[in-house]
Amino acid sequence: MDQVSMLDLATVSAVVAALVTVVGNAFGIEKQYRALLAIGIAGILWFIPREWGEQVLMALIIGLTASGVYSQVKPRDNQNDLLRMQLREEMREEQQVEQERIRKEEERRKRRENVTYQDDDTPY
Numbered sequence: 001m002d003q004v005s006m007l008d009l010a011t012v013s014a015v016v017a018a019l020v021t022v023v024g025n026a027f028g029i030e031k032q033y034r035a036l037l038a039i040g041i042a043g044i045l046w047f048i049p050r051e052w053g054e055q056v057l058m059a060l061i062i063g064l065t066a067s068g069v070y071s072q073v074k075p076r077d078n079q080n081d082l083l084r085m086q087l088r089e090e091m092r093e094e095q096q097v098e099q100e101r102i103r104k105e106e107e108r109r110k111r112r113e114n115v116t117y118q119d120d121d122t123p124y
Contacts, residue, residue: 015057016042018064 020038023029029037048056 011057011061012042012045015060015064016045019060022064022067 016038019041020034023037023041024031024034045053045056
């Protein structure tokens with residue numbers, strides 16, 4: 001048996017995780033059963049003959065990368081923080097727009113008052 005490197009294990013692990021995500025989402029497999037699916041996929045990939053295994057792994061990596069799943073296997077731990085920051089930024093922008101609208105309305109009102117006072121100052 002050939003020596004297995006850590007890089008090989010990491011690659012196969014990432015591919016298995018991505019495949020579990022794709023297959024689990026495609027067939028609506030509940031999360032509690034996805035660990036069994038991962039073991040099954042890993043077993044299949046491990047026992048593929050070495051000559052085929054590299055080509056199969058390469059094809060899977062290309063397909064998963066092209067579909068965008070390979071880079072999104074592990075969800076972000078800070079997803080809620082990112083959403084909160086985005087919401088705060090949107091609220092801040094809305095407040096700025098509202099403040100600008102109020103400022104312009106105030107300027108228009110002052111101009112109207114100014115015009116009214118100028119009309120009253122006629123000497124006749």
